[in-house]
Amino acid sequence: MYERKILPNLNCGLDLIGEVLYGKWKIRLLWFINEGHKRQSELQRKIPDATRRVLNIQLKEMEDHELITRKIYPVVPPKVEYDLTEFGKTLIPVIATLGNWGDKNEERLRTVILKRLKSESE
Amino acid sequence: MYERKILPNLNCGLDLIGEVLYGKWKIRLLWFINEGHKRQSELQRKIPDATRRVLNIQLKEMEDHELITRKIYPVVPPKVEYDLTEFGKTLIPVIATLGNWGDKNEERLRTVILKRLKSESE
DNA sequence: ACAATAGGGGATAAATTTATCCCTATCTGA
DNA sequence: TCAGATAGGGATAAATTTATCCCCTATTGT
Numbered sequence: 001m002y003e004r005k006i007l008p009n010l011n012c013g014l015d016l017i018g019e020v021l022y023g024k025w026k027i028r029l030l031w032f033i034n035e036g037h038k039r040q041s042e043l044q045r046k047i048p049d050a051t052r053r054v055l056n057i058q059l060k061e062m063e064d065h066e067l068i069t070r071k072i073y074p075v076v077p078p079k080v081e082y083d084l085t086e087f088g089k090t091l092i093p094v095i096a097t098l099g100n101w102g103d104k105n106e107e108r109l110r111t112v113i114l115k116r117l118k119s120e121s122e
Numbered sequence: 123m124y125e126r127k128i129l130p131n132l133n134c135g136l137d138l139i140g141e142v143l144y145g146k147w148k149i150r151l152l153w154f155i156n157e158g159h160k161r162q163s164e165l166q167r168k169i170p171d172a173t174r175r176v177l178n179i180q181l182k183e184m185e186d187h188e189l190i191t192r193k194i195y196p197v198v199p200p201k202v203e204y205d206l207t208e209f210g211k212t213l214i215p216v217i218a219t220l221g222n223w224g225d226k227n228e229e230r231l232r233t234v235i236l237k238r239l240k241s242e243s244e
Numbered sequence: 245a246c247a248a249t250a251g252g253g254g255a256t257a258a259a260t261t262t263a264t265c266c267c268t269a270t271c272t273g274a
Numbered sequence: 275t276c277a278g279a280t281a282g283g284g285a286t287a288a289a290t291t292t293a294t295c296c297c298c299t300a301t302t303g304t
Binding site: 040056057 | 249
């Protein structure tokens, strides 16, 4: 496992929430788990751009951060279900706030983001 | 300048807001600019862990994304002021939501984050 | 027998982001 | 005259995160 060389700042609330939400797919994972997609394979179908490997890693991190639980059913083929913890559930309105801002400004955001991408490639 | 090889997803609001807020120091920069710290040197004093270079880069990105403006005063030594645009100002409540969640759960977050960091280094 | 399904995880490469280092310019004050 | 403040930015290294590839377990269906 990769071991950090530079310790993160944990000074204020923004640092702290950043530490648990940073990760390309984490927010989406929380969202879909909240919607009831509990199994790894379901989540992967919902997020086809991510590889299984990365999803596992990010799910494990969120489990360590007590945002989700991982229940293993002792059956074959294996079955595992992820659920939000009570703590994790409190993040849902926060994520909704982010998503709403993005949705509300969708057109403008798409425009400025694409403009910058184009200018980079010149 | 670095040119992306993998294009970002821009499907939903969460993708879009992620695209403009990702960056180690961006949220803090927006916050401090909103508090009235307009000059690069002030911002740097507020965020001493970041180098001048990175702050410049992230400020430039946010300018391209129309979250902030950059006003140059033709004086010597140079003077430049950053301000939030009207668009940028609409992000402040969103950032406040993030910070509040982090503050409210400060103790627990610090605990789980540090626990994970320790287990990584074993 | 073989593919598909379900979930895990190691090893390594590639992509991306941050950090370091160094150089530019001009004025002010010691 | 030299240090310090102010702002910008190139080149490169280091850190970090994601992606790729490959292998393992055991059952069910073809």
